[in-house]
Every structure is written in structure tokens, then in C-alpha cells.
Amino acid sequence: MSERFDIAVIGGGPAGAATAIRAARAGARVVVVEKGPHGRDKICGDGLTPRAVAALNELEIALDDAHQIDGLRMIAGKQVRQLPWPDGGRFPNHGAVWPRRRLDAALIDAAAAAGADVRFETSGEPIIDGGGRVTGIDTPRGMIAADLVVAATGAPGGVARVLGADRDPNEPFGLAIRAYVESPRHDDRHLEACLTIRDQHGTWVPGYGWMFPCGDGTVNIGVGALSTMKGFRKLNLNHLLDSYRSLVADTWEIGPNLERPRAWRLPMSAVKRHGPGWVAIGDAAGLVNPMNGEGIDYGLESGMLAADLFLADPATAPDRYDEQIGERFDGFLRTGRRFAFLIGHPRLMRTGLRFAVGTEAIAGITLQVMGNLVDADTPGAAGRTLRAADRVLGVADPLLRRTRAKA
Numbered sequence: 243m244s245e246r247f248d249i250a251v252i253g254g255g256p257a258g259a260a261t262a263i264r265a266a267r268a269g270a271r272v273v274v275v276e277k278g279p280h281g282r283d284k285i286c287g288d289g290l291t292p293r294a295v296a297a298l299n300e301l302e303i304a305l306d307d308a309h310q311i312d313g314l315r316m317i318a319g320k321q322v323r324q325l326p327w328p329d330g331g332r333f334p335n336h337g338a339v340w341p342r343r344r345l346d347a348a349l350i351d352a353a354a355a356a357g358a359d360v361r362f363e364t365s366g367e368p369i370i371d372g373g374g375r376v377t378g379i380d381t382p383r384g385m386i387a388a389d390l391v392v393a394a395t396g397a398p399g400g401v402a403r404v405l406g407a408d409r410d411p412n413e414p415f416g417l418a419i420r421a422y423v424e425s426p427r428h429d430d431r432h433l434e435a436c437l438t439i440r441d442q443h444g445t446w447v448p449g450y451g452w453m454f455p456c457g458d459g460t461v462n463i464g465v466g467a468l469s470t471m472k473g474f475r476k477l478n479l480n481h482l483l484d485s486y487r488s489l490v491a492d493t494w495e496i497g498p499n500l501e502r503p504r505a506w507r508l509p510m511s512a513v514k515r516h517g518p519g520w521v522a523i524g525d526a527a528g529l530v531n532p533m534n535g536e537g538i539d540y541g542l543e544s545g546m547l548a549a550d551l552f553l554a555d556p557a558t559a560p561d562r563y564d565e566q567i568g569e570r571f572d573g574f575l576r577t578g579r580r581f582a583f584l585i586g587h588p589r590l591m592r593t594g595l596r597f598a599v600g601t602e603a604i605a606g607i608t609l610q611v612m613g614n615l616v617d618a619d620t621p622g623a624a625g626r627t628l629r630a631a632d633r634v635l636g637v638a639d640p641l642l643r644r645t646r647a648k649a
């Protein structure tokens with residue numbers, strides 16, 4: 243191989259950039275290959291929870307260019323609950339909306355400033371030796387040897403297939419669509435989520451419609467749905483977005499779509515996320531919160547963890563990464579996937595929703611649980627709710643899966 247690095251990262255989204263920033267700042271030789279150009283866009287809602295802001299703070303990324311968000315407005319039918327982000331725990335009391343074109347550029351620029359060799363418009367493929375060990379990456383400009391290859395390639399595609407890291411076909415996943423619109427409320431300081439959306443046949447959709455104000459004259463409008471719903475395969479996301487759009491058109495005084503709405507997948511599982519010489523992080527490892535579709539934070543956190551473990555000991559990094567990511571996220575993501583099967587049953591979803599937003603106090607707990615904002619040191623009511631939900635859903639899970647509606 244013509245070149246050698248400590249770490250070769252495939253994919254320059256938030257996850258890959260986080261690994262590169264962290265490792266390069268500590269002195270590791272890092273190369274990042276990104277198939278898109280600098281400033282490429284990513285189809286996303288652009289929403290950052292306080293958990294994601296904490297991860298950006300940890301990476302010392304200034305949020306001056308982002309629009310600050312103070313809380314969430316949850317809408318379920320006629321019920322509207324406007325809740326501040328929780329205060330006083332491990333996470334800051336604010337979130338943000340940061341359009342991905344700019345967020346991702348800020349992150350990858352920080353990686354380059356830290357000394358990572360960032361190569362745009364360059365695709366990478368893992369190189370696997372005869373013993374099944376990943377030894378580097380193959381790029382159109384030659385092969386690169388590396389002690390650790392980090393798959394940060396987003397929702398599973400070719401690289402995941404080569405590594406055997408596809409999503410688990412028995413687990414749920416999401417699909418979501420978004421557009422940008424102009425609105426006089428572009429600088430609203432709340433994320434808005436409508437939890438009661440229906441498809442063109444009137445079927446309840448497990449998911450939500452969102453209005454995420456960007457603070458720059460525009461609002462990110464979108465809808466997302468979970469694969470556990472009846473008729474998921476036939477779900478027309480463009481129609482779903484149109485019907486959500488008509489729901490919010492007056493209250494937000496929105497203009498026409500500024501670009502064609504675009505949809506993408508939200509992976510929520512992976513059959514494998516490490517092996518000899520490699521780890522998968524972010525979406526490539528299926529690290530998306532099934533309760534709210536959030537993935538930026540999980541990409542940043544898993545990216546930093548992969549770098550830290552490599553810096554501590556390159557030989558044990560893949561195994562330790564799998565263990566530690568499991569300890570940090572597997573329980574929560576498992577509960578989230580079970581929750582996805584639960585709300586795939588329309589009647590259970592309706593009953594659950596009525597309860598979840600029934601009072602201000604319960605809605606506050608819902609917000610903390612769904613946003614994974616439970617502070618491990620002071621778990622409080624949200625921590626107890628999460629543990630109880632895990633137990634109840636654990637018992638109900640086999641039945642919920644068995645009675646799952648035909649997609």
C-alpha cells in the first residue's frame with residue numbers, strides 16, 4: 243500500500259468527523275475519505291437535542307452559527323404542550339437547529355484544522371485480508387493502510403455489506419422526508435412535533451411531523467414514519483408531507499417548498515458493529531433513537547468513543563468499542579425498538595399518546611425519556627419511567643411483534 247495512517251475513516255458526516263477531530267487532536271495520523279464535495283448536504287431535520295449540544299461542546303465546536311432552541315412543542319390532536327428542555331442535569335438546557343450543510347462543514351473543517359487529512363470526492367472501500375482482518379481502505383487514488391478503519395458511511399450501503407454490518411431485518415427502521423420553507427416564525431425557539439399524523443387512507447402513522455425553525459428565514463419541515471406500521475411499504479412520504487404541510491400552513495404562514503422534498507432512511511439496528519481492524523459508528527452502526535429519529539448525537543458520541551479507545555490501545559479498540567457502546571446505548575435502543583412495535587398498533591398508540599401528553603408533568607417525562615435525556619446520576623422520575631417501560635415492553639414485546647400488522 244502506498245500510504246499508511248493510524249486511522250482511516252470512511253465518511254465525513256458528524257460521526258466520521260467526530261472520530262477525526264478527537265484522534266487528530268491527540269496526535270494520531272488520521273485520513274478521512276468523503277465521497278461528497280465539501281459542504282455536501284445531508285437529508286435531515288437539522289434538530290439538535292441538549293444531548294447533541296453536549297456532544298458538540300465536548301468537541302469544542304462553537305454553536306454561534308446555529309439557531310438556539312429552548313424546548314419542544316408537542317402536539318397530539320388538539321392538545322398542545324410547550325415544554326422547556328430539562329434543567330439542572332448532565333446536559334445543557336438548550337438545543338439547536340443547525341442546517342446540515344453548515345453543521346457538517348463546521349465539523350469536517352474542525353477535523354482538518356486538527357490535522358486530519360480530509361479528502362473530498364473520494365470514495366473508500368475496506369480492504370480485508372485472507373484472515374478476515376480489515377487492514378486499510380481502497381480509494382480511486384490508491385490503497386491506504388491503517389491500524390483502524392472506521393466505517394462512518396451513514397445508513398447501510400455497500401461498505402456495510404462488505405463488512406457484514408447490515409441492519410437487522412427483524413428490527414424496525416424509519417423513513418423520513420424533509421423540505422425547507424420560508425416562514426415569519428423561522429426564529430421560533432421551540433422545535434415543534436405533531437405526534438398525530440395520518441396517511442392518505444386515514445391510517446395513523448407511528449412517527450411525527452416536524453417544524454424545526456432554522457433562524458435564517460427558513461424552517462425545516464418534515465415527516466418520519468416507522469416501519470412497524472400497517473401499509474408501510476406503500477406509504478407515500480410525499481403525500482404524507484403534503485398532508486402535514488396543510489396542517490401547519492396557516493399557523494406557520496409558510497411559503498412554497500424551497501427545494502424538492504427529499505427522503506432517506508433511518509437505520510435503527512446493525513447485525514455487527516465491529517470486527518478485527520474495524521468499527522462502525524453513527525448510522526452505519528444503526529445508532530438512531532427509535533423514539534425520535536435522532537442520530538446526530540449518537541454519531542458524535544460513538545465517533546468520539548472509537549477515537550478514545552483507539553488512543554488508549556489500538557489492539558483492543560474494536561472489542562472495547564462494541565462493549566462500551568453496548569453499555570451506553572443498547573438498553574435504551576432496545577427499549578426504543580420495542581416502543582416502535584408498540585406504536586405500530588394504532589389503538590395502543592392512541593391510548594399511549596393520550597397518556598403521554600395528558601398532563602404537563604407527564605409530558606415533561608415523555609420529553610426526557612424520548613430524547614434520552616435521562617441523567618444516569620440523578621435519574622429521577624424519567625429514569626424510573628424508562629426502567630418501568632423497559633420491563634413492561636420486554637414482557638409485551640413477543641406479542642407485539644407477533645401481532646404486527648402486515649407491512
Ligand SMILES: Cc1cc2nc3c(=O)[nH]c(=O)nc-3n(C[C@H](O)[C@H](O)[C@H](O)COP(=O)(O)OP(=O)(O)OC[C@H]3O[C@@H](n4cnc5c(N)ncnc54)[C@H](O)[C@@H]3O)c2cc1C
Pocket residue numbers: 252253254255256257258275276277278282284285286287288289290294364365366367394395396397399401417418419420464505506507508523524525526530535536537538539541
Ligand atoms: C429526513 C431525516 C431527518 C432527520 N432528522 C434528524 C434530526 O433532526 N436530528 C438528528 O439528530 N438526526 C436526524 N436524522 C438522522 C441523522 O441525519 C443521521 O443519524 C446522521 O446524519 C448520522 O450521521 P453519520 O455521520 O453517521 O452519517 P451521515 O451523516 O449519513 O454521513 C455519512 C457520510 O459518509 C459518506 N459516505 C458513504 N459511503 C461512503 C464511501 N464508500 N466512501 C466515502 N464516503 C462515503 C456520505 O457521503 C456521507 O457524507 C434524520 C434523518 C433523516 C433521514
